[in-house]
Amino acid sequence: MESWKMATQVFLPTKLWSGKQFDGQWSAGGPLREVVEPATAAVLGQVALADPGQVARSAAAAAQVQRAWADAPYETRAGVLRRAAALAEAHADEIQDWLVREGGATRLKAGSELKVATRALHEAAALPSRAVGEVLPSEPGRLSLARRRPLGVVGVISPFNFPLYLAMRAVAPALALGNAVVLKPDPRTSVCGGFVIARLFELAGLPAGVLHVLPGDGDAGAALTADPHIRMIQFTGSTAAGRKVGEAAGRHLKKVSLELGGKNSLIVLDDADVDLAVANAAWGSYLHQGQICMATGRILVQRGIYARFLEKLVAKATSLRTGDPAREEVALGPLINAQQRDHAARIVADAQAAGAVLAAGGQHRALFFDATVLADVSRENPAFREEIFGPVAVVVPFDTEDDAVSLANDTVYGLSMAIISSDVGRALRLGERLHTGLLHINDQTVNDEVINPFGGVGVSGNGTSIGGPANIDEFTQWQWLTIKGQAPAYPL
Structure with a gap:
C-alpha cells in the first residue's frame, strides 16, 4: 500500500483533511468520526462532523459570496469546472483508491464511477455559456423576457453507494449555473464523496466560500432543510429518509429534488x-x-x-x-x-x-x-x-x-x-x-450517462429529474423581465 500512501501526499494528504471539514478552507471542528475501511476495519483518518450551528454559519457565508460568483463571467465559471475535471483525470489513481478503500468499491466500479463523475464536470462546464431564456410576445414599445436565474445556495445531501458521482452530479451543475453549494456527504464516505470534491474545486480556483463540504448526521441534514439561506435541497438516498427531507423542505418552502430507492x-x-x-x-x-x-x-x-x-x-x-x-x-x-x-x-x-x-x-x-x-x-x-x-x-x-x-x-x-x-x-x-x-x-437496469435526465416515479422520487437537460430546470428558476423606454402614466 506504499503507492497509495505516496499518492495521498500529492492530492489529498491525510494531514490536510483529518479532523477537519471544508468551509472554504480546511477548518477544525467536532465531534470527530473515524473514517473506516469496510474491508479491514482499518482507520484511515477522522472527519469533523458538522452540527446545526456550523451548517448555519456555512449557509450564511455561502449566501454572501454567491452573488459575486453568479456575476462572474461565464468563461470564469466554465474554466473552474474544466480545471476540476483535468485534476480529477490527473489524480485518477488516488481518487479511485479512496473509492476502493473507503467505499468498498471494486477497481472496476471505482474506475467507472470516477469516469462518470469526470464527465459530469465536463458537461457542467458547458452550462455557463448556454442560452437560458426566451423573448416573449408583448405590446409595442415593451421588451418582455423570461430568463433563468440561479437559485442562490443549494444544499446537497448525498449517499454512500456512489459517493463521488452522486454528489458531483448535483454539485457541478449547481456551481456552473451560478449557485453556491453546501454539500453534506454521508459520514461513511466523507472523503471520497466529499473531501475529494472540495479538493478538486479548491485546486481549480473556485472562490473560497462558494462550496462547503460538511460531513454530518441527521441533525446536520435537518439543519440544511430548515436554514433560510438554503433555497433548494437535492437529496439522494433512501425513500424513508427522502420522505423526511421532502416534508421538512416543503414546510420551509424550499425547492426539493428527491432521488430515492427502487425495486x-x-x-x-x-x-x-x-x-x-x-x-x-x-x-x-x-x-x-x-x-x-x-x-x-x-x-x-x-x-x-x-x-x-x-x-x-x-x-x-x-x-x-x-x-x-x-x-x-x-x-x-x-x-x-x-x-x-x-x-x-x-x-x-x-x-x-x-x-x-x-x-x-x-x-x-x-x-x-x-x-x-x-x-x-x-x-x-x-x-x-x-x-x-x-x-x-x-x-x-x-x-x-x-x-x-x-x-x-x-x-x-x-x-x-x-x-x-x-x-x-x-x-x-x-x-x-x-x-x-x-x-x-435490451440492457439491464443500472444505467446513467450524465447527459440524460434521471429521476423516478412513485416513491422513487418526487417527479423531478437531475442530469442532462434537466439540470438547468433544477438548479435555476424563471424570472420575468420587462423593459420600457419610459414609465407609463397610469390613470389612477
Missing part, C-alpha cells in the same frame, strides 16, 4: 439470448454488491427459458469471487457496514421461510456477502417487495406478457426497468405499460 425489474422474454440475459442480470444484481438504487431487484423470466436461465445464473453467481478489492482482484467487495449486511441476511432468511429456494450463496463473513440467488420467488415473498441493497438476485417466473407487466408494476417504487428480447418491437410495446422513470430495452 427494479428486469424482464427476460422467452425469445431472449439466455447467455446475454444472464450476463445482464448478474451485472444489474451484483455490481457494487447490489448497493445501487437502480440495482436489478427482480429478475422476471418467462417460463419457457426459466430453468436454463436459472442454471446459468447460479453458475455465474458461484463463480464470482468476494474479497478485499484493495488487495486482490475480486468481483464483489464488502458491504458498507454490519447494519447493511444484517439487513440483506434477514431478507434472505425471510425469503426462504416464505418459500423461496436458495439456489446459490446466502453466506457472509465479516462484511463480505457471497453472490446469492433466490429462485421461485412469489409475489407475496418479502424478497419480492423489499429493497435489499445487497448482492441478491431475486428470480421470479412468469407465463404471459400480461403477467410480466403485472409483476413489474406491483411495487410502490418506479425508478428503473429493463426488458431483454430479440424482438425490439415486442419489448417496446411491453415497455409502454411499465410504470418507471427509466426504461432500457
